[in-house]
């Protein structure tokens with residue numbers, strides 16, 4: 115599956131993207147969403163590599179952006195502005211202006227002060243901005259607390275008990291057009307129950323809105339569908355059939371209503387690996403450390419959220435031994451895994467950290483004055 119002979123000539127560490135996996139994933143998402151006419155906006159924050167974005171755009175997806183830089187990256191990759199949505203709890207004026215100048219599809223707004231600013235900036239341009247309200251549905255996604263976003267203490271969204279006030283306010287903001295509601299309850303959800311609860315919550319909310327005479331053209335359920343980090347090869351393509359079926363079964367869409375999703379991780383997670391070389395195998399007093407030339411500067415998820423990535427030694431078929439796998443960065447948190455089994459490892463072996471296509475390359479930093487990693491693609495390496 116990995117072209118290891120080619121890897122030997124390349125400077126490690128680097129990201130390797132399997133375009134066959136990405137294309138198959140995209141075919142699956144579009145086919146499964148297409149059954150119900152669902153609209154898919156890829157969450158650019160998961161991976162904004164230009165080639166990755168271009169392949170996603172070619173498959174017909176829209177883009178979900180959370181910054182002006184992401185809007186620009188999406189436009190540069192050829193996404194139509196009519197398929198771009200813009201979310202985020204803190205949008206700067208220049209970012210809002212960039213969205214307005216490009217007539218993006220929708221601003222997902224999170225507070226009254228934000229709505230006031232979008233209204234004012236739109237008025238200055240004699241435009242009417244389409245907005246959706248990001249509602250905090252108060253559902254605990256039971257994922258890591260850094261990636262739970264739908265509970266009340268969270269900084270994201272408008273709480274349910276404030277919705278009336280926001281709707282009253284919107285009536286006076288004449289340069290805004292309310293076109294929908296937006297939700298996003300967390301990330302890396304593998305249990306489908308929170309999504310079922312979300313559907314039920316939105317059904318109730320629509321009934322309340324009927325009483326106020328508010329009907330909305332768009333409902334956006336955000337992203338959050340998880341991938342299998344333990345056994346990537348068994349589930350290279352996430353089960354989008356099951357995921358969309360949940361919404362089709364549990365959400366009562368109004369006639370003519372358009373339904374949107376913003377998957378990030380589930381689209382790009384499994385197509386990417388971080389490829390790195392073993393610098394040293396160091397024998398501690400009671401354990402062995404594999405020291406890699408990649409650290410949290412290239413892949414921060416383990417240090418940041420205790421995330422697990424499957425680690426494979428591509429150079430060794432010997433029997434396994436137990437190692438801690440660490441990076442070279444001068445921080446104790448620079449550890450990829452503790453006490454894992456790897457085929458017996460030595461200096462120079464090539465190691466793959468799997469399922470690193472999402473929140474990998476895009477989160478790389480230059481801490482310790484390191485270089486940002488290169489990216490290579492299976493069809494052009």
Ligand SMILES: *Cc1c(COP(=O)(O)O)cnc(C)c1O
Pocket residue numbers: 157159160178180201202298300301302336337338339376377378379380472
């Ligand atoms: C992060 C994010 C997403 C994508 O989440 P995934 O877990 O990668 O699918 C979608 N929508 C919003 C608003 C986000 O913040």
